Structures are given as C-alpha cells and as structure tokens.
Amino acid sequence: MVTDTYSSFIVGLIPVLAGKLELSIFMVSILTATNFITNNLTQPLFGYLSDRYGLRYFLLAGPVLASVFLSLIGIAPSYYVILIFLFLGNLGVAAIHPPSAAIASYFGGRRKGLSNSIVSFGGSIGYASGSLFIILIVKKLGLNFTPVAMIPALIIFPLLLKFSRSISRFNKNENRVSFLKRFKMLRKARILLLGMIMFSAFSRDVLIYSLLTFMPLYLTSQGVKLLNFGVITTVFILVGGIGGLFAGFYSDRIKKELQ
Numbered sequence: 001m002v003t004d005t006y007s008s009f010i011v012g013l014i015p016v017l018a019g020k021l022e023l024s025i026f027m028v029s030i031l032t033a034t035n036f037i038t039n040n041l042t043q044p045l046f047g048y049l050s051d052r053y054g055l056r057y058f059l060l061a062g063p064v065l066a067s068v069f070l071s072l073i074g075i076a077p078s079y080y081v082i083l084i085f086l087f088l089g090n091l092g093v094a095a096i097h098p099p100s101a102a103i104a105s106y107f108g109g110r111r112k113g114l115s116n117s118i119v120s121f122g123g124s125i126g127y128a129s130g131s132l133f134i135i136l137i138v139k140k141l142g143l144n145f146t147p148v149a150m151i152p153a154l155i156i157f158p159l160l161l162k163f164s165r166s167i168s169r170f171n172k173n174e175n176r177v178s179f180l181k182r183f184k185m186l187r188k189a190r191i192l193l194l195g196m197i198m199f200s201a202f203s204r205d206v207l208i209y210s211l212l213t214f215m216p217l218y219l220t221s222q223g224v225k226l227l228n229f230g231v232i233t234t235v236f237i238l239v240g241g242i243g244g245l246f247a248g249f250y251s252d253r254i255k256k257e258l259q
Contacts, residue, residue, distance in 0.1 A: 001122040001123060001125050001126035002063055002067075002126060002152050002153055002156045003062050003063045003066050003067075003092065003093055003096045003123075003126065003153070004093065004122075004123040004124075004125075004126035004127045004130065005126035005127070005129060005130040005133060005152065006066040006067055006070040006071065006089060006092075006093065006130060006149070006153075007035065007039055007066065007070070007089075007090060007093045007126075007127055007130065008126075008127045008128070008130035008131045008212075008233075008237070009070050009071070009073060009130055009131065009133075009134045009146075009149070010031055010032060010035050010070075010073065010086060011032075011130075011131040011212045011213075011216060011233060012130070012131030012132065012133075012134045012135040012138075012216075012226075012229075012230055012233070013073060013074065013134060013135075013138070013146075014028055014031065014032075014213070014216040014217065015216045015217060015220040015226055015229070016138060016143060016226070017031075017073075017082065018217060020143070021078075021079050023079065025214075025217075027079060028213060028214075028217065029213055029214075030083070031082065031083070031086065031213075032209055032212065032213040033209075034083055034086045034087055034090075035086050035090055035209075036205065036209050038086065038087050038090035038091060038093075038094065039090040039093050039094050040094070040205065042090075042091060042094040043094045043097050043098055044098075046058055046094055046095045046097070046098050046099075047098035047102075050095075050098050050099045050102070055099035055102065055103065056165060058095040058096060058098070058099050059096060059099050059100070059160055060157070060160055060161060061092060061095050061096075062092045062093065062094075062095040062096025062097075063092065063096065063153040063156055063157055063160065064092065064153065064157060065088060065089060065091055065092025065095065066089050066090070066092035066093045066096075066153065067089075067092075067149070067150045067152070067153030067154070068089070068150060068153075069085045069086075069088040069089030069092070070085065070086070070089035070090070070092075070149075071146055071147050071148075071149040071150045072085050072146070072147060073085050073086070073089075073146060074134075074138065074143045074144060074145070074146025074147070075143070075144055075146060075147065097123075100119050101116060101119065103119075104116045104118065104119040110252070111252050112252070113247075113248040113249070113250075113251035113252040113255070114248045114249050114251075114252050115248075116248055117244050117245045117246075117247060117248020117249065117251075118245065118248070120241070120244050120245075120248070121241045121242070121244060121245045123241075124237060124238060124240060124241020124242075124244065125238065125241060127237050127241075128233070128234045128235075128236075128237035128238040128241060129234055131230050131233045131234070132227075132230035132231060132233065132234045133149065134146060134149060135226055135227055135229075135230040136227070136230070137149055138226075139226065139227055208240075211236075212233065215229075215232075215233075216229055216233075219232070
C-alpha cells in the first residue's frame, strides 16, 4: 500500500507540471508511459531476481527507491529530470510486487485467490490515495515540499527491516523447478489461455492509464479544482480495488466447486 502510493503521484501532479513546464499533450503522455512501462514491464525481471537472490532485498529496496525518487518530482528542475526520477522510482514499485505476490500465495494456503487479492487491494488503496495525497501536499505547502511525502516509507522501512527476514524464509524451502521447465510442460491450450489473460491485463491497463493521463488536463481545463480531481481519481481506483477483492474471494469458491 505504501509503495503503490508513490506510483500515482504523477497523476495528481500532471496539471501542475503541465502548467509549470508548459508541457505538450505528447510530453504528458511520455510521463505516464514512463510510469507504466517501468512499473509493469520490469516486474518479470524482478520476479526472476527475487527467486534467485531472495525476496528480502526487494521488499526493502522497493519502498526506499519509490519514496525517494517519486517524492522528488516536485522539485525536479526540468522535464528530463522528472523522467529520470519516474524511471528510478518506479523500479522500486516494480521490485516489491513479485515478492509480495509470492508471499501472499504461500501464506494463502487454499485461499490463494483471496490472499493475492488482499495484497492487491492494499496496493489499490495506495494507488487510489497517492494522487490525492500529493495534491494535498502541493495545495497546503507548495510544489517544493513534495519530498515531505517520503515520510510514510521512512516509517514502514524499519518494520520491513525487522520482519522481512522471517517472512521471506519460506522461499528457501520451495521446490525449485525451473520456470522454463514448467512452461514446457504446459499444454498449448493453457499457453493460449495465459496469453489471453496477459492481453486482457494489457488492454485494461492501456485504458486506465489513458484515462489517468488525460482526465487531469481535461477536467482542470473545464474548471474542476485540482483537489476535487484527486477525490474523483481516488474513488475511481478504489472501486476497481474492491472489485479485485471480490474477484479473489469468488475465484477460490469457483475453483473449489470445480475440483
């Protein structure tokens, strides 16, 4: 939840940065594209690395990288520095997702769908509140005070440092069958289904990121206050997170009935 809070900062800051730096629509789209590509497309790499070197390092590095670099966006001196901060900060967001999903599946037992959806819902709460959180900081303190947003991660880091060792011990005892070997054992029909799921997720995210990229500019140009836009975004994302929670619960029930 804390880490995903930082990944939606750019959504709340788009109207402010567009006005300050006189950004074109194309330049705005590059901001959210950088956010999306770094956050999502690097997750398989971090999944591989966390399997190979252990989950603990990535659980600890994720919040730190995300909080430091994404909280500095407000004081970045230029558009290109913002892109660098977005890239580095979202590496932290990407780093924490694979190990947290693995931990949720392990401790979920027979309720893997529900346990994964609970972790995902935590991320949805963070992502939903992130844009509103950074908007409140900008409105109350000013754009130069966005580094204040590092505070939640500074609070959570000592807790992760204390408990992550015991939480991540389980992956040392896992049956280490290689991913490629498992993949080759799959029937073609299952590979096709996996591809369809990936395409569905891709299509969903293209739609969501398109809305979150251009909705801020459109609504603020129509006179909607920045704070009100933050509330709209929070509700929009939070409803999606609640849907995921129900989906996780019912996926376990459907799986049980099919067995």
